Amino acid sequence: MFEFRSLEVVHWDYWQRFTLPLDSAIVTVVGPNGSGKTTLLDALRTLLAIEDRETARDYKTYLRHNGKPFAWLRAVVSNRPDRNGRRPFFPIMDADVTLACRIRKKGGDWTRDYQIVGGDTGVEAIESQGGEWLGLRDYRVRLEGAGLTRAIRRVLTLEQGATDKLCQYPPRELLQLVWDVFGEKPVLEDYQRARGEQFATEQELKQLGQDLAALHTRLEAAKADVRSFEEFGEIQREQQRLEVEIAPKVALAELKSTLDGGRPRLLGLRRALREAQQRQQQLDQRETGASDHVTQSRAALEAAQAAARDAEQRFLAARDLARDIEGLARRHAQLEELAASQGGSDVAALTREIEAGRRRQAELDLAAAEERRRAAEIGTQIAALSTGQRYQPGFEREFRQALDDAGIEHRMLADSVEVTDPAWEAAVEAVLNPYRHLVLLASPADAKRAFALGEKHRYRHFVVADRAPVEKASAGSLLEVLRFSADPPAWLPRQLDRIRRVATVDAGAKLPQGQDWITPTGYLREHRGGRHIGTDERHFGTSARHGRLKDLEAEQAQLARRHAEREKELAELVRKLDQAQARLLKLDAAQELVTRAAEFAQADAELAERQADAQAAAMELTQARDTVDRLREALKQEELDAAKRRAERDALARELGERRHQLAQEQRTHVRRIIEFRHQRGLMPPAWRSAQVLADARAEFETAHEVQRELERLAHRIERGGFVTDPACVALREKIGADHEALATTLSRREAHLERARRITDEARGAYINVLRATVRAYAKNLKALGELSGINVEVDQPELANDDLALAQAGLVVRFDFDRKGWIGLDDGEASGGQQVMKSLLLLVALLRDETHPGGFVFIDEPFAHLDVFNIEKVGGFLRATEAQYILTTPITHNLNVFHPTDLVLATTKRRPNSSWAEPVAVLKRANRQKASAPA
Numbered sequence: 001m002f003e004f005r006s007l008e009v010v011h012w013d014y015w016q017r018f019t020l021p022l023d024s025a026i027v028t029v030v031g032p033n034g035s036g037k038t039t040l041l042d043a044l045r046t047l048l049a050i051e052d053r054e055t056a057r058d059y060k061t062y063l064r065h066n067g068k069p070f071a072w073l074r075a076v077v078s079n080r081p082d083r084n085g086r087r088p089f090f091p092i093m094d095a096d097v098t099l100a101c102r103i104r105k106k107g108g109d110w111t112r113d114y115q116i117v118g119g120d121t122g123v124e125a126i127e128s129q130g131g132e133w134l135g136l137r138d139y140r141v142r143l144e145g146a147g148l149t150r151a152i153r154r155v156l157t158l159e160q161g162a163t164d165k166l167c168q169y170p171p172r173e174l175l176q177l178v179w180d181v182f183g184e185k186p187v188l189e190d191y192q193r194a195r196g197e198q199f200a201t202e203q204e205l206k207q208l209g210q211d212l213a214a215l216h217t218r219l220e221a222a223k224a225d226v227r228s229f230e231e232f233g234e235i236q237r238e239q240q241r242l243e244v245e246i247a248p249k250v251a252l253a254e255l256k257s258t259l260d261g262g263r264p265r266l267l268g269l270r271r272a273l274r275e276a277q278q279r280q281q282q283l284d285q286r287e288t289g290a291s292d293h294v295t296q297s298r299a300a301l302e303a304a305q306a307a308a309r310d311a312e313q314r315f316l317a318a319r320d321l322a323r324d325i326e327g328l329a330r331r332h333a334q335l336e337e338l339a340a341s342q343g344g345s346d347v348a349a350l351t352r353e354i355e356a357g358r359r360r361q362a363e364l365d366l367a368a369a370e371e372r373r374r375a376a377e378i379g380t381q382i383a384a385l386s387t388g389q390r391y392q393p394g395f396e397r398e399f400r401q402a403l404d405d406a407g408i409e410h411r412m413l414a415d416s417v418e419v420t421d422p423a424w425e426a427a428v429e430a431v432l433n434p435y436r437h438l439v440l441l442a443s444p445a446d447a448k449r450a451f452a453l454g455e456k457h458r459y460r461h462f463v464v465a466d467r468a469p470v471e472k473a474s475a476g477s478l479l480e481v482l483r484f485s486a487d488p489p490a491w492l493p494r495q496l497d498r499i500r501r502v503a504t505v506d507a508g509a510k511l512p513q514g515q516d517w518i519t520p521t522g523y524l525r526e527h528r529g530g531r532h533i534g535t536d537e538r539h540f541g542t543s544a545r546h547g548r549l550k551d552l553e554a555e556q557a558q559l560a561r562r563h564a565e566r567e568k569e570l571a572e573l574v575r576k577l578d579q580a581q582a583r584l585l586k587l588d589a590a591q592e593l594v595t596r597a598a599e600f601a602q603a604d605a606e607l608a609e610r611q612a613d614a615q616a617a618a619m620e621l622t623q624a625r626d627t628v629d630r631l632r633e634a635l636k637q638e639e640l641d642a643a644k645r646r647a648e649r650d651a652l653a654r655e656l657g658e659r660r661h662q663l664a665q666e667q668r669t670h671v672r673r674i675i676e677f678r679h680q681r682g683l684m685p686p687a688w689r690s691a692q693v694l695a696d697a698r699a700e701f702e703t704a705h706e707v708q709r710e711l712e713r714l715a716h717r718i719e720r721g722g723f724v725t726d727p728a729c730v731a732l733r734e735k736i737g738a739d740h741e742a743l744a745t746t747l748s749r750r751e752a753h754l755e756r757a758r759r760i761t762d763e764a765r766g767a768y769i770n771v772l773r774a775t776v777r778a779y780a781k782n783l784k785a786l787g788e789l790s791g792i793n794v795e796v797d798q799p800e801l802a803n804d805d806l807a808l809a810q811a812g813l814v815v816r817f818d819f820d821r822k823g824w825i826g827l828d829d830g831e832a833s834g835g836q837q838v839m840k841s842l843l844l845l846v847a848l849l850r851d852e853t854h855p856g857g858f859v860f861i862d863e864p865f866a867h868l869d870v871f872n873i874e875k876v877g878g879f880l881r882a883t884e885a886q887y888i889l890t891t892p893i894t895h896n897l898n899v900f901h902p903t904d905l906v907l908a909t910t911k912r913r914p915n916s917s918w919a920e921p922v923a924v925l926k927r928a929n930r931q932k933a934s935a936p937a
């Protein structure tokens with residue numbers, strides 16, 4: 001590691017140009033606040049290309065103050081060989097090396113160029129000789145090669161008052177810093193990068209596996225396409241075979257079979273024609289005799305009809321004469337009965353009796369009319385209930401008819417409710433009785449029209465359009481014993497669910513205040529109070545319809561019994577009224593008997609003779625009419641037989657014509673088939689003409705129609721099957737198969753390589769764990785050695801290092817310190833004082849720089865004595881002198897003079913005077929002889 005010998009600044013902040021010596025192990029920069037101490041350290045940091053600092057100031061801040069377009073920073077550093085003989089700035093072999101930073105303004109922005117040259121070379125010489133200017137990245141690489149690692153650069157970024165922050169590092173971060181400083185971090189990063197590459201390779205292999213699966217899917221699809229193509233080819237070949245070979249063979253075989261079967265048919269047609277001709281001759285012979293018999297039957301019927309008319313005339317004359325004699329006899333008996341009943345009758349009493357009878361008759365007629373109306377109404381209700389319907393009163397029936405005429409679909413609530421527990425029918429009927437005529441609309445869109453019809457017909461019950469499904473009923477509620485076949489009004493289930501079922505009034509009284517309840521008999525308790533609302537009527541559910549039907553049938557039977565009794569009473573009353581009316585008329589029956597005595601005597605004498613004559617004439621008329629009916633039936637039968645014979649002759653004539661036509665047509669068809677068979681047989685190859693070949697074709701397909709159906713089936717299969725018809729699918733399958741096999745081989749090979757790389761990486765990192773342990777031991781040794789120099793006991797716990805990503809990432813370095821034998825304290829546990837924090841940070845910091853094989857190095861520490869007392873300042877100073885590194889320290893002028901005790905070189909900064917453009921150069925105080933003075937004046 002190199003050390004600083006001198007520093008030259010040109011146009012840096014308010015410094016115009018000066019050169020400072022830095023050839024001392026401990027350099028202390030002293031000055032008041034704002035005099036440029038940090039500016040000097042920032043110049044060194046800019047020269048070393050250190051920028052990752054937690055501050056708002058960068059190098060451009062210091063260049064904007066003086067107004068100059070350029071600035072130079074130049075330092076002379078050591079280039080001594082280490083214990084291995086290697087120089088930091090090899091291949092430069094000079095003992096000293098110049099580091100130069102040229103800053104210029106280009107295009108409105110500042111740019112930096114760096115150069116490393118051998119020896120102590122001035123700014124003008126560097127500018128004149130040109131040389132190789134380095135960019136920021138190349139310059140940092142050269143400095144890292146000289147020992148300025150990234151970890152040391154990170155330490156050099158600590159700001160003023162932050163030297164105690166190293167002890168605040170957590171164990172894991174401190175261990176990472178140690179590995180970074182000692183060069184192990186890049187190796188671990190290489191291992192991690194290898195693991196990352198392996199992970200990326202694994203993900204890539206997973207992607208390749210997915211690609212292989214996709215390719216496999218494509219391969220299976222390609223195979224399916226090839227199978228479809230092959231199946232399409234087979235269907236086409238089958239179509240060609242059927243069309244070219246099978247269809248002609250089957251057609252020829254079918255035609256030959258038709259010819260063979262046509263000969264017996266011709267013989268049968270000729271035989272049937274001869275039989276029909278014979279039947280026609282027999283019918284002609286029978287028709288000649290039957291015509292004469294029909295003529296004779298018609299003459300006999302006409303004679304019988306004339307005799308029947310004569311007998312009817314004689315019967316009518318005898319009947320009229322006997323009827324007149326019977327009328328006189330009946331009149332004679334009636335007069336005798338009246339004459340016997342006449343006596344001293346009271347006219348007023350008969351009149352009152354007739355009036356009372358007439359009133360009773362009117363009452364009975366009125367009651368009969370009322371019962372007939374009720375019986376008709378009961379019959380209508382029984383008919384409706386017997387078919388599963390509900391009886392509808394007139395106003396409900398009229399309103400529903402109006403809804404149906406308007407096309408409004410609806411149903412009644414009473415038809416939608418079923419009681420599941422018969423014990424609670426009375427309670428349900430009591431609660432739902434006001435809603436038994438409620439109308440449920442199927443569509444809410446019909447509400448407006450339905451309401452208008454309700455107003456027109458003055459329908460006094462609810463018409464509901466807003467309906468909702470019934471939610472689950474609460475346990476013990478009245479809703480629990482109901483089942484709805486259609487959605488009811490939304491408010492009705494809520495009302496029923498609020499009512500609790502209780503066995504008695506006492507049980508209901510035990511429920512909370514405000515709870516509605518009802519008993520099985522219908523006693524309801526609600527917010528208005530309690531009342532009995534039970535009713536004997538039943539309108540809801542199947543049991544209600546059955547009970548209503550039974551009551552109506554009983555009432556109908558009772559009406560029938562009352563009707564029979566009333567009819568009997570009415571008949572007796574009519575008879576008595578007729579008798580009273582006859583007595584009231586006071587007919588003189590005796591006088592009429594005397595006047596018409598001779599007429600009545602002659603009628604009595606001739607009555608038996610005239611009745612006998614009328615009976616004899618009636619018998620004669622009956623015999624004459626029976627004869628006419630018998631002859632008429634016989635003639636009718638003969639005419640029917642004649643009609644059947646005519647129909648049979650006509651049918652036989654048509655049959656003869658049809659058979660002659662059929663025979664002629666069959667003969668022509670047979671000849672045409674012979675010609676067609678010979679023509680088709682001549683077109684076919686000789687090998688297809690044999691009887692065995694044709695029989696084989698008929699065995700496969702019975703008819704040509706079956707062949708055509710098979711062709712249609714194959715065509716339909718091709719049309720609907722979606723077959724692949726492109727022959728390129730075969731080549732595509734081969735191509736995809738080859739790609740699949742190649743990708744599978746590649747994937748297998750790469751997986752083997754990945755597994756081998758994982759194994760090698762794990763083995764290499766496992767071996768490198770020993771190097772990491774050695775690094776930690778070396779750092780612990782440095783800490784303990786520095787602790788002995790400073791009089792502080794240091795103890796370091798070796799971290800648990802394993803060949804595992806998680807273990808390495810979580811590993812930490814635990815360090816404990818013992819100040820003045822007061823007990824062990826950790827890195828940042830809150831028990832250390834400010835001075836002890838500084839000492840811990842210095843130990844941790846210097847231990848990072850301590851290297852027995854590469855001695856030297858430098859450290860920038862801003863105000864390391866800020867939190868120390870006099871004793872600790874001397875202690876820190878002694879510690880700094882005991883180490884081999886170069887320290888550039890800052891301190892304000894207000895500190896104790898003991899801060900200058902360990903230093904040999906003091907740089908004193910001053911503030912810029914108000915009227916001066918440039919600040920005064922930094923004063924240099926160098927200790928002449930350490931044994932003569934303890935601190936500069």
